[in-house]
Amino acid sequence: MELDEGEIEGALALMETMALDDVSGFHDEYTEALEKVIEAKADGKAPPQPAGEAKGSGQVVDLMSALEQSVQQARKSRGETGEDATVHDMPARKKTAAKKAPAKKHGSG
Secondary structure (H helix, E strand, C coil), rough: CCCCCHHHHHHHHHHHCCCCCCCCCCCHHHHHHHHHHHHHHCCCCCCCCCCCCCCCCCCCCCCHHHHHHHHHHHHCCCCCCCCCCCCCCCCCCCCCCCCCCCCCCCCCC
């Protein structure tokens, strides 16, 4: 895959904006917790349990109905009634056989 100059410049600009010079405000809780577990195991003790671990509600959400509800709320907030909307049947697409890429030959030489 070839990249043109614009794509490369864009990627470099993005990396520059995402770079952080000062990381002093960040705290690595995972490494700290892992060190405590390793320390406890090395001492033959039970590893500490995570504090304040939030458990999921276990509620199953129907994503399609949640999406439909969200769309309806967005339409309502914009004052759309849906009365002017029209639905068109899409023509059936013809199935075409996928072309296989030619196999690469690996020579021994």
